[in-house]
Amino acid sequence: MVNETETHGNGNGNEHHHLITIVVDGNDYQVRPGKWVVRDLKAQLGIDQAKVLAEITPQGLKDLDDNAEIEVHEKEQFMTHARSGGSS
Secondary structure (H helix, E strand, O other): OOOOOOOOOOOOHHHOOOOEEEEOEEEEEEEEOEEHHHHHHHHOOOOOEEEEEEEEOOOOEEEEEEOEOOOOOOOOOEEEEEOOOOOO
């Protein structure tokens, strides 16, 4: 009988290279967990830099500044939307 159990981490230092799943606009994306600058996360996911990335929280949407640093966790949910307001 073959053991189908996968093991993660084999002692060679790759244990910290696992990926997590986040949801953006209803689509799953695989990224590394931890700190991200929002503009870098958008680039990694192929999100148009002209759009706003917003975190979906129990209190509602929280727009994220492109220069902000956020902590990304498993199954975190986001959405994108067009920037509002005019130029000055």
